[in-house]
Amino acid sequence: MTEPVLESVGPVEAAGPAEPVMLVAPVKPVEPAEPVGGDGPVGDRLSAVVRSRLGRSLHVRHLDAGSCNGCDWEIAALLNPYHDLQRLGIDIVASPRHADLLLVTGIMTRNLEQAARLTYEAMPEPRLVVAVGACAISGGVFAGTYAGRSGIADVLPVDVRVPGCPPRPEALLEGLLVAVGRLPGRR
Amino acid sequence: MDLIGRLLRPWRTGVVTSRYPVEAPLLEPAIRGLPEVDPGRCTRDGACVSACPTAALLLDAGTWTVDAGRCVFCGACERACPEDAIALGRQVTLAAGTPAGLLHVTALRPGDER
Numbered sequence: 418m419t420e421p422v423l424e425s426v427g428p429v430e431a432a433g434p435a436e437p438v439m440l441v442a443p444v445k446p447v448e449p450a451e452p453v454g455g456d457g458p459v460g461d462r463l464s465a466v467v468r469s470r471l472g473r474s475l476h477v478r479h480l481d482a483g484s485c486n487g488c489d490w491e492i493a494a495l496l497n498p499y500h501d502l503q504r505l506g507i508d509i510v511a512s513p514r515h516a517d518l519l520l521v522t523g524i525m526t527r528n529l530e531q532a533a534r535l536t537y538e539a540m541p542e543p544r545l546v547v548a549v550g551a552c553a554i555s556g557g558v559f560a561g562t563y564a565g566r567s568g569i570a571d572v573l574p575v576d577v578r579v580p581g582c583p584p585r586p587e588a589l590l591e592g593l594l595v596a597v598g599r600l601p602g603r604r
Numbered sequence: 605m606d607l608i609g610r611l612l613r614p615w616r617t618g619v620v621t622s623r624y625p626v627e628a629p630l631l632e633p634a635i636r637g638l639p640e641v642d643p644g645r646c647t648r649d650g651a652c653v654s655a656c657p658t659a660a661l662l663l664d665a666g667t668w669t670v671d672a673g674r675c676v677f678c679g680a681c682e683r684a685c686p687e688d689a690i691a692l693g694r695q696v697t698l699a700a701g702t703p704a705g706l707l708h709v710t711a712l713r714p715g716d717e718r
Contacts, residue, residue, distance in 0.1 A: 501621045551658065554673035554706070558658055577701055582676035585696045587622070587629035592699035594625060 475507045475597055478516030478540070482533050483565055484523030487583035488550040492520060500586045507593055513537070518545040518596060520589075524552045525572050526565035537573055545596050548575045549589065551582045629697065636677045636692040641668045643712045645689035655684035666713045672698045673706040 479492055495502040496509065510516050513536045525533060537544070548569050551557030556567030569575060579592035622630065631637075639652075639661075646668065653661045660674035661681060682690045700706045 499620055499622055500624070504621065505625070551674060551676050554703075555658070555671070557674065557676055560658065560674070577699055578673055578703070578706060580672035580675065580698045580700075580706060581696065582678075585629070585631075585635070587624050588697045588699065590624055591697040595699045595701070 473506045475518055475593065476510045476516050477507060477518045477520055477593065478510055478513045478536070479520045479522070480513075480533060480536050482521050482523040482529045482553070482569055483526030484550065484552060488522035488553075488581075491581075491583045491586055491589060492522070492549070494586045495589055500590065502590070505590070505594070513539040514541070516540055517543070518547060518593065519573070520547050520549055520593075521553050521569050521573065522549045523569075524556050524559045524562065524565045524567065525569040530566075530572055533569070533572055545576045546573050547577045547579060547592050547596055549579050549581075549592070550584060551580060554578045554580060557582060631694060631696065635694065635696065636679060637695040638672060638677075638693050638698060638708060639670050639675065639679075639681055639690055640693040641710050641712075642689045642691075643668075643710060645687045646712055647687055647689075648712065649686065651684045651686060652681035652690055655680040666711060668710045668712055670708050671706055672700075672708060673703060 479489070481489055492509070494500060502508065513519065517540075519537060519540060521533070523529070537546070546569075548554050552559060553569045556562070559565070560567045566572060577592050577596040579588055581588050584592070641652075648663060650663055653663050657678060657680060658674045658676055660671045660676075662669040662671070677692065679692055682692055698706070
């Protein structure tokens with residue numbers, strides 16, 4: 418057996434910084450701070466519009482903004498035969514472009530801020546944002562971390578807050594119904 | 605193969621789907637809801653406030669406030685209270701439109717509730 422001859426390939430080219438590949442068109446540079454919109458209870462601002470345009474139907478997009486997946490599992494539990502979200506005319510859809518309401522979980526980490534803004538901008542109006550869980554409302558046990566915001570309200574205009582760690586599926590359902598004004602006397 | 609039994613199973617099981625917005629939610633015994641304080645037993649020593657990992661509790665002269673948006677329902681306040689005045693309740697549906705709507709205030713002395 419003859420040993421294979423290793424050919425010299427010459428000096429390896431210095432790998433310079435590769436050109437970044439843009440997967441999405443740059444909509445706008447991410448600005449720190451400066452929330453997209455203000456806080457506002459949906460009961461005042463949007464309820465009439467929402468009810469007239471959506472009727473009894475609601476399409477929901479779930480956005481994970483750095484959660485531990487506890488809230489996400491509870492959202493998944495809404496679809497099981499026991500809670501059966503679809504019996505109320507509510508469904509979870511695969512794109513923000515199809516959605517009326519954004520369910521956001523997690524503290525809004527730095528890495529996901531731009532994704533959250535792009536998701537929100539992709540939604541047609543009227544659009545609603547529901548903050549799910551202690552992290553999305555106040556940062557929860559991660560409040561004050563260097564790696565993200567303390568809650569999503571710094572980045573997205575929150576209409577309804579659903580407390581819990583994680584919230585029960587019933588609590589999530591209540592939050593969705595409050596957001597579209599289907600529970601009398603609540604907003 | 606118990607074919608008849610299989611065919612009758614849906615009738616025996618009945619409907620399992622929750623009727624939540626119409627009826628109250630069915631909660632297992634282990635479910636932990638919003639912390640509640642017994643104003644008669646509270647001595648306002650602040651053990652719950654220092655035990656809270658997320659600073660969800662606020663104790664001032666006459667009121668005890670829990671911020672549902674910060675509370676993680678861990679039960680540290682319940683364990684820390686030397687008077688056993690705090691217990692995690694059964695209220696889990698707490699959605700609100702504003703941060704102020706998440707504050708649940710209990711008057712420790714009559715007439716102090718805002």
